[in-house]
Amino acid sequence: MDPETLMGRCLELARRAASTAAPNPLVGAVLARGERVLAEGWHRAAGLPHAEVECLRAFGGDRVPEDAVLVVNLEPCAHHGRTPPCADLLIARGVRRAVVAHADPFARVAGRGIDRMRQAGIEVVLGVREAEARWTNRRFLTSVSQERPYIVLKWARSADGFLDRHPRHERGVQRISAPATDVLVHRWRSEEQAVLVGSRTVVNDDPALTVRHVSGRQPWRVVLDRTGVAPAASKVFDGSAPTLLFTGELRRDVTVEQVLVPPDGDPLEMVLGTLHEKGVRSLLVEGGAELLGHFLHRGRWDEARVITGAHAFGAGTRAPLPPVPPVRSFASAADRIDLHVNGTTPEDTWCW
Numbered sequence: 001m002d003p004e005t006l007m008g009r010c011l012e013l014a015r016r017a018a019s020t021a022a023p024n025p026l027v028g029a030v031l032a033r034g035e036r037v038l039a040e041g042w043h044r045a046a047g048l049p050h051a052e053v054e055c056l057r058a059f060g061g062d063r064v065p066e067d068a069v070l071v072v073n074l075e076p077c078a079h080h081g082r083t084p085p086c087a088d089l090l091i092a093r094g095v096r097r098a099v100v101a102h103a104d105p106f107a108r109v110a111g112r113g114i115d116r117m118r119q120a121g122i123e124v125v126l127g128v129r130e131a132e133a134r135w136t137n138r139r140f141l142t143s144v145s146q147e148r149p150y151i152v153l154k155w156a157r158s159a160d161g162f163l164d165r166h167p168r169h170e171r172g173v174q175r176i177s178a179p180a181t182d183v184l185v186h187r188w189r190s191e192e193q194a195v196l197v198g199s200r201t202v203v204n205d206d207p208a209l210t211v212r213h214v215s216g217r218q219p220w221r222v223v224l225d226r227t228g229v230a231p232a233a234s235k236v237f238d239g240s241a242p243t244l245l246f247t248g249e250l251r252r253d254v255t256v257e258q259v260l261v262p263p264d265g266d267p268l269e270m271v272l273g274t275l276h277e278k279g280v281r282s283l284l285v286e287g288g289a290e291l292l293g294h295f296l297h298r299g300r301w302d303e304a305r306v307i308t309g310a311h312a313f314g315a316g317t318r319a320p321l322p323p324v325p326p327v328r329s330f331a332s333a334a335d336r337i338d339l340h341v342n343g344t345t346p347e348d349t350w351c352w
């Protein structure tokens, strides 16, 4: 099998851990010989074995055949973390040929894994399906290189471009998208490590921000409310998920973890800095208009996912407009989803 096909399989395996691997990268590994795949593995979660270990374990205890090739989307590690270095394992198991999509920018690896393998006489081919592999690990790569979470903005707008219908008669989420799209949004939540909303959204919509329609990991709920307007009885303060409140003044009527934003502090940068320190690699921003606008105006975003529903509101709060056209559009029941990317445009062979 050619290296491109094997790397495609490898990335497929890597993505199986989309909602569990973080803060670690998504990594898959395939051991093949001629037209046969001998073994496969992927990294399931932090603390569990790396993809190469899983793959070689699946193969069994013997040395690998001399004409076999080991394909892995990220450079094998060279440092002693929770497990011994994978580069050493490959050498010890007699791997003669390796195919790697790209090097690991993580400071403790950064080319050392590949160097070590080459010094041991392993032929290493680099750069196979590299753009797709980088897109697969965009959260990890952005976090390591820019020291902030990867930022995904998400909003739903009516067919005529409104976020919110006016006047409002009750507190609660106004339905814009089809129920099938809710399932997708919950999957999106489970794939990021934190979900952020502003105080207006808590006051108006009272969202729970939990993962309910899919099985997956619950991200941090993050609320930015400098003036303390979010009612203590709001769902985000119900203690059902880890929650972080950025506030101008300490609240005694809520029991969630709080971060004080000083009057001259930049709340957005404080949110990003605090989450980075907590090891959060990615953030889903779910509104409202003002908060989304801040991220867009500063160019502090990586991806925007805009859901357009089938129904018109006629009036209300105008939905933001991303500054770049969508790179792809998808249909979800009666809704349309546009994917906007701030930076390198992914090829159209994959999406999230």
Ligand SMILES: [Zn+2]
Pocket (backbone or CB within 6 Å): 050, 051, 052, 076, 077, 085, 086, 087
């Ligand atoms: Zn490793």
